[in-house]
Amino acid sequence: MATSTVENYIKRIFMDQPTGTGLMPLGRLAKIMNVVPGTATTMVKTLSESGLARYRPREGVRLTPAGEKLALHVLRRHRLIELFLVRVLGVDWSEVHPEAEELEHAISDKLLARIDELLGKPAFDPHGDPIPSAAGKLSRSRVQPLIACNAGARMRIARITDQDSRFLRYANSHGLVPGAKLHLKDRDAQGDSILVQVNGRKPLNLGSSAGAKIMVEPHAKARTKRAT
Amino acid sequence: MATSTVENYIKRIFMDQPTGTGLMPLGRLAKIMNVVPGTATTMVKTLSESGLARYRPREGVRLTPAGEKLALHVLRRHRLIELFLVRVLGVDWSEVHPEAEELEHAISDKLLARIDELLGKPAFDPHGDPIPSAAGKLSRSRVQPLIACNAGARMRIARITDQDSRFLRYANSHGLVPGAKLHLKDRDAQGDSILVQVNGRKPLNLGSSAGAKIMVEPHAKARTKRAT
DNA sequence: GTTTGTATTTTGAATACTCAAAATGAAAAT
DNA sequence: ATTTTCATTTTGAGTATTCAAAATACAAAC
Structure with missing residues (x-):
């Protein structure tokens, strides 16, 4: 073990x-x-x-393949627990990470299976990250960091990569949550910033480091079943 | 820590x-x-x-007092988790113990508080054991092992002390669960067995070792001698 | 091609937990 | 009172994890 x-x-x-x-x-x-x-x-x-x-x-x-299998198993536990905490216990998604970090090592496979069922075998965790299947398959979609997009692009937030709860809270308060529609209104290469509009909100300026943490994907395409 | x-x-x-x-x-x-x-x-x-x-x-x-405080804290986590698993996740009460044994060390106080609220600040776990309060108070009731009772006694099952899931499953299948009403119909000192009737069921013979694991308490206001 | 700098590895030591087996203490049996 | 027995403690050693600091390898700069 x-x-x-x-x-x-x-x-x-x-x-x-x-x-x-x-x-x-x-x-x-x-x-x-x-x-x-x-x-x-x-x-x-x-x-x-x-x-x-x-x-x-x-x-x-x-x-090695054995290592990857284990990694996917741990990741599955982590993400399923995160989603469980959000959906069943009403914990805020920005606070869920450290909790799952501990529980992921303590939960049994049996209990995990129960949680999986209860949640309806979800495909994504509250941050928008894909949950590996019980068999160890991880669906990788074509997402990219927000800073990599062209001006004018209309995307949807897939996930926030940073696990720091301060940043997550900040993102949250500006509507930057997985699933939110987003319009990249302008880029300023010199000023190292981008201007985005989230849903119908006031346009927001983001630095490149923040823009790198926000992963987006095309939102016109048909999607698999969504978490949350 | x-x-x-x-x-x-x-x-x-x-x-x-x-x-x-x-x-x-x-x-x-x-x-x-x-x-x-x-x-x-x-x-x-x-x-x-x-x-x-x-x-x-x-x-x-x-x-020491500090040790008891810690013990009560751990016990609280354990029992609250057990009840949570039974009530929210539908895990069978006979299988809940080993699971809680792991999780009790991984859960945060914050999450525990949430669970406590969700369950309505319960006083007893699924085995009938009292859950220490957040402040560290443990309500001790006057319970005694079933074998210590006199023939003819009418009691209620308070809890099953054995944590072995085989025994718990056995008890379960015969209706020997916390809260069940029970009539001690006869005792056979020579044969080392007792005859009990659970609710309206068929009378059941139990050996003394099984009878020692089943803790009962007075069922109405009738006062028996207390065990603590 | 020698020097400098940085990343990496090695070495020695610490903490937390455990076992096997020898040593010790104290009660029970003679 | 001495021996036997049993519980408990001590000693020495092993696993898992970590750090600090010395040693080493390699690339970059001169």
């Missing part, structure tokens, strides 16, 4: 490496995990020995 | 020692915790150093 520490390492390696080809350098992993570099090295060796990752010294890590 | 291991030790010490005066011998604690005796000794020293217990070498342990 993987400890919750191992589960966390595996999860973060997976999340920070959507492009399957590259290795993740250990310095980066150490930053993500808030440990000193040496700790990351030690841990990655252990992961490697237990067959969850492949490790090239001085280059980086990559998950 | 107490680790979940510490929380478990404290909880079990508390539960196995309702009579405040006696010390719990470490051999007993070791059995309860499924560790070798030496481990219990080491752990109890640690608890003692952190002010949660008082330890007399060769005699035993007792919780």
